[in-house]
Amino acid sequence: MSLRAGLAGLLWLLAGRAGAGAPDPERQRALIELLRQDCGSCHGMTLQGGLGPALLPDSLAGKGDSLLVQTILNGRPGTAMPPWRSFLSEAEAAWLVAQLRQGPKAPGSPSP
Template sequence: MLGLAAHPTFAESPGAPQGSRVQALVHMVRQDCGSCHGMRLTGGLGPALTREALAGFPLESLAATIYHGRPGTPMPPWSAMLNEAEARWIAQQLLQGFPEETTTPHIQ
């Protein structure tokens, strides 16, 4: 599997994270998001975040949920940890199928 940063959609996105920030965001999704959405993102306290589960959800809606959270639900805002471009990048990763833990993103 090609690394995430090598994929045209991710590498060319305006404001897409680079280098060690990609690694930090991948770790955040696996650990922090995984604590509620399941370590394999197949669901837990929160819904599944697999490509199949998210099919049909608009990118901008997912990015807004990541950035602003969902009031009245356990989904917190991540705006203190991410900027909006990073929230969008994570949403793109999820829509494409977030990589398995054994996959290490290629850092350019």
């Protein structure tokens, strides 16, 4: 990804941060891209784990949505998990958690 494309994506994420509720379809695509590329760089491109733990439904079982949303927004101090609060609203983080709980779907669908 070029620097220009990365900056454009970052601006898009910041612009969508103000909205509440379920993101519109275009924002959903941007969030899934963030999940695949940015989260995938540590959690594995197929989210099966890497530097960070797996983000598959069975790995998330027993972890409350609130804990997962707060982990996304605030990161994990002392680990490689950064805070994403500057880029995501709480509603968007909750939407990502819901997508992760559904697990991988067919190519081209909104879920990771």
